[in-house]
Amino acid sequence: MTKINWHYEQMTSGIHIALRSEKDLVSVETEFQDVSIFETRHLGKVMRIDDGIQVTTKGEHIYHEMMAHVPIIFHNHVKNVLIVGGGDGGSAREVLKHRSVEKVVMVDIDEQIIQLSRKFLPEINNGAFDDPRFELRIGDGADIISQYNDCFDLIILDAADPDGGASETLFTQSFFANCLTALKAEGILVAQGGTPYFEPYMMQSMVSRLTQAFNNPAGIYMGGCYDYFGGSHAFIWATRNGSINTLPLETLESRVTTADIQTKYYSPEAHFGAFFLSKDMREHVDQAV
Ligand code: SAM
Structure with a gap:
């Protein structure tokens, strides 16, 4: 069974955004930050650094x-x-x-x-x-x-x-x-x-x-x-x-x-x-x- 991952970002106190990953492409802990890139249904590919969305192929x-x-x-x-x-x-x-x-x-x-x-x-x-x-x-x-x-x-x-x-x-x-x-x-x-x-x-x-x-x-x-x-x-x-x-x-x-x-x-x-x-x-x- 495919594992469904949800990625959460705290936007501000009391508001979290949850993005469902259709496919996790990569997840790496670099010297400076945690980076993950995953595919989503509505925003295309998303790059996340630490807990923040950095860029989406749909909206960048x-x-x-x-x-x-x-x-x-x-x-x-x-x-x-x-x-x-x-x-x-x-x-x-x-x-x-x-x-x-x-x-x-x-x-x-x-x-x-x-x-x-x-x-x-x-x-x-x-x-x-x-x-x-x-x-x-x-x-x-x-x-x-x-x-x-x-x-x-x-x-x-x-x-x-x-x-x-x-x-x-x-x-x-x-x-x-x-x-x-x-x-x-x-x-x-x-x-x-x-x-x-x-x-x-x-x-x-x-x-x-x-x-x-x-x-x-x-x-x-x-x-x-x-x-x-x-x-x-x-x-x-x-x-x-x-x-x-x-x-x-x-x-x-x-x-x-x-x-x-x-x-x-x-x-x-x-x-x-x-x-x-x-x-x-x-x-x-x-x-x-
Ligand atoms: N558009 C994005 C946003 O508003 O969230 C920024 C995306 S871009 C990927 C952010 C970049 O800043 C990352 O590649 C990160 O490695 C780089 N960065 C973070 N701190 C930095 C620093 N002190 N000096 C140079 N680059 C830095």
Whole structure:
């Protein structure tokens, strides 16, 4: 008889998500974290690290497209990108769609995540790890960031929530201060800000930490969300020179046409609309600053 496994994630106090595995593909205890990848009926393949869902093949495109294309289209001449975390390769895949991008450095603490993602989630990394513009560095992002000065147009912080795991070091003020140093004058940092309906404190804390570290107000935009439940996902961004805003729809349409990227979720309209926060979300953000 086939054994049915349920994978549980505590979303917040009093709410657990249970996903039924149709087939367990791999389960490994690495030097840094417990990783499992399994197949589900409605979310496709799921990668879980420690007790948290990291990525699903059904919904990852929303998260990765919004994380990459919103800042790249806004900036308009991104050449050098640093991804901190991101071991499944989805963020790298989206960044590398832009012909303007000359170099992507990805720093992940856990080499085994990249090997497992290559083997079990090739539809997510989709050749990104073999792109000649891609460089992989293995180490703690909090250490490696201090080696860069005035290097990147964009830093993508694609790490799990700071809940006691390996990503804890990536949510400190000293890490964000080093990110600021690593960025060029017009550089942008974007980070995931959690699912705002269930964990508004995550988005609030990221807004206030980035605002403080960059000495400029951090901004927020929203995308839809399959992977982490709760309907919406928050993205928090800040720039060295303080200029963050949405762009007129006509400008977005023109830039997206020029970029000529193939996407499933991201569009000029999705970009434009992502900045219109509902009243309750605006109140949450205002409380943070
Ligand atoms: N999208 C995901 C989320 O929001 O939960 C993040 C997915 S990605 C797989 C997270 C990656 O961050 C993992 O590959 C993990 O190894 C990496 N990571 C965790 N802590 C890190 C650190 N201190 N430095 C660099 N990479 C780290």
